[in-house]
Amino acid sequence: MPTPALKVHDLTTEIQLSRATVHAVGNVDLEIGEGETLGLVGESGSGKSILGLSILGLLPGGGHVTGGSIKLYDRELVGMKPRELREIRGNEIAMIFQDSLSSLNPTKSIGEQVAEPVRLHRGASRKEALDRALEVLELVGLPRPRERLSDYPHQLSGGLRQRVMIAIALACEPKVLLADEPTTALDVTIQAQILKVLDDLEQRLGMATLLVTHDMGVVAGRSRRINVMYAGRIVETAPSEELFTAMRHPYTQSLLGSIPRLESDASKPLLSIPGLPPDLTNPPAGCRFAARCRFATDQCRAQEPPLTGSGEHFFACWNPVDGPAVITVSKPAAGAAPAAAVAASVISEPAPAPAAAPAATNGSAPLLELVNVVREYPVTAGALLKRKVNSVKAVSNVSLYVNPGESFGLVGESGCGKTSLGKLIVGIEKPDAGQVKVRGEELFKKRGGELRTARRVVQMMFQDPYGSLDPRMRVRSILREPMQVQGIGSAKEQDQRVRELLGEVGLPVNALERYPHEFSGGQRQRIALARALVLEPKIMVADEPVSALDVSIRSQVLNLMKRLQSEHGMASIVISHDLAVVKYLSDRIGVMYLGRLVELGTGDDIYRRAAHPYTEALIKTIPVPDPAVEKAKADVGIRGELPSPIDPPSGCRFRTRCPLAQEICSQQEPPMRRFGPSHQAACHFPLQTPEPETAATNGAGASAAPSLS
Amino acid sequence: MADSQQIEPLIGEQMEGAMLGPAPSGGLHQLVPDGGEVYVTSSGWRLAWREYASNRLALIALALLVLVVLFCFVGPIFYHSNQTLSNPLAQTEPPSGAHLLGTDQNGFDELGRLMLGGQSALEIGAYASLVAIVIGTLYGAIAGLVGGVLDAVLMRFVDVLLSIPFLIVVLVLATKYSGTVLDISLVLGIFSWLVPSRLVRGEVLTLRTRDFVIAAQTMGATRRRVIFRHLIPNAMSVTIVNITFLIADSILALALLGFIGFGLQFPNTSWGDMLGNAQTYVTNGQWWLVYPVGGLLVVVVLCFNIIGDALRDAVDVRLQRR
Structure with a gap:
């Protein structure tokens, strides 16, 4: 172990509120050597940021270090005069x-x-x-x-x-660099670039780096050691490889099991941690994870476990586990049978490809159909007259279809137009050109009562669990509102339905009389899900349903969404920047780039047989919570920045960042080409061999396309 | 230990069954909510009140205001005085046992007159601000939600009205209508909804892009429903703060009207009337006709302003300090 540049010993930080004290960080020990990166992983509210701020002496009002020491080489930072501390900050x-x-x-x-x-x-x-x-x-x-x-x-x-x-x-x-969620606000392709920069610099400059993040994938390949924090305590600390393959704390185990991964089987449910993290103004007496731990015993609830272990691996648990959780699908019914049954019930389209394709055209029309949809937002100049000077090309010429009961996923970076597309589908926005047809009818051409009835078919779930519920309404009124608006049922029937739904999304009945601010983010998302289900829609559009939630809560909501989707037999459109989330929830996936749909296919088409270079790069840049995979990654995927959607590149919009781009890419817009029964991509130089040209002569239209052999 | 890690979710029946081993036997959502318990916290208004109560000045102002209201409306029950017939024999008597604050130039008891003037001031303040806030909220909410050309036209109209000297118009109107409490409230209210309408419009402009408003639209809610169920209740914090300032402004405006002789009709009175009449006596050393009423006016207006400021703080920081 190199000389520790920063040594934190038994640090305790508290934040004094007007009525209570938050015990934000308790008895934390950590050490970072020169040229070493230490990962600190935890959910929001676990105290990881407060720990970073304690080191810098920049705690928010009411916050103070109440015990322990922080040493920079041999200088003690706790209790240092503000003037001296100021000289260290930003310098060392x-x-x-x-x-x-x-x-x-x-x-x-x-x-x-x-x-x-x-x-x-x-x-x-x-x-x-x-x-x-x-x-x-x-x-x-x-x-x-x-x-x-x-x-x-x-x-x-x-x-x-x-x-x-x-x-x-x-x-x-500086000798010590504290990076507090340095890439959380960035897109994956940019995140990969920034992480690479940090990696290079740390090696060249020999700094000690503390990498604070909630993303297991980000720390996996970058730090030698990882500390896992929960509710203000370090619950486990180990060398990276060991932590991922031989963790001992149940929290670490569940946390890793709850992350949806690209390579994993989407038919298996994610591991989820029930409940919520404890309230740190009044932490429980024993182990702080006990209330959510499936191995908890009376000892856990009464006595706080000390950090024990040997060598370099320490953990605070009375009943440690042994390595990652194994999620096995119940075996008795002859191996593959149950899995296939699930696939058949959940996945309607891709499995029996040749048989299903004609059915889609002859028999039932697609539930939702988008034909060459264009949406542009005007950019205006001048305060009074608002001249239109240009437009943001949010959605350009997108065609797709969704069958009844199917779940469709849309992925793309921020600004690729995926949210605009979602709003077009629910009929909140009108397309500037093209058609959005729900059951063959265009929603935005309807008026009055007809429109209101038509709206029952498509409902939406929003990203921000704090903004999507009216803060002045009780949960009962929030859930009753759709029925009141639509004039469904008597007050008593509505109430009955509200109670039913609340149970379905896993909330207690006493939630009825509460206001939204009394719920946690995950609980609010459950309420939002219930609201979207009230009208029994045929399609539910979920815009980034879990991106505002913590990892442990995320899997709860994802599992719930998946279960309800199949129970209600509705089609869904899941919009997310996270390919793993989309792959977990969807049968088919569409990849968007700068307003264009560049690739369409099943989860496996996209993940295993990506045809578009953008898709390929996107998959490569996603941080995987596995140190071996992360360390093996050599290049950063995509170079450069997303071009402005006001003035997108000519021809193929990805050409400015594409390693394969040639002359033709800037001159001609690539048409959608077919690579498999349900797999299409728009690229001049695809990574897979397309099917013979005759198969996909429907121009850019993916709409009526499945009529091929 | 290894056994309990063999997870066997019942696929199909219980897709969410990734809760392992001895976890609560799933399925029965009512018994074991897997969304976790709901922590009972205090309501937004209660947090706001806690914040308000931590402001000592605001509490004093509130207490003073309650005293003034009691003085004006309950006081006359205990302190009887003749306020209908003038008494030329008892003009401008200094304070005495019979008249605690002396009498005015018409022989009315000054203390009783203060109560009477206070009643009209508070009533007019309340009515006028109510009229203003109702008109202003509706007007602002409609302009903000509908947007576009209608918004531009409606708000330019407000700009035009704001540029007309309000006092002149009120004076003209006041001469046309008899000066009863209701008349004056209406006249004042109709001219003070402009500022609240702008405030509410600004609030609605930010609210209407919030997801819950969009959610209401996707479920097919009408504009009227969106305005009355979502926008106005959420703009309430702005309007409630504004009401206190409106009351203070109305009381001052009434005092001004009374001072220049366009206020309530005799024998009704307002503090402004009393001050206007008293100005001729102030040089004669008849202090009891000037200072009590002037002081009371200042105190009431100050109280309303302090309460308004504290309310604004309470509503604003509510989410920061818990």
């Missing part, structure tokens, strides 16, 4: 924050901001500091740094801003 210990937009000063150029710590700590002149700024900006891979020195933060994209943040942190060559 630097921090990278999560949200680059609010962490950078919008009124100063980025050159000045990167130069600022150099001038403060090194006493450099303006000129020298700017030279240094140029140097670090180059180091973090900001393209054309000299031209960008005088740019302001709003002129840069999220990925570039995050690079500037890193540059500021590195400007004074």
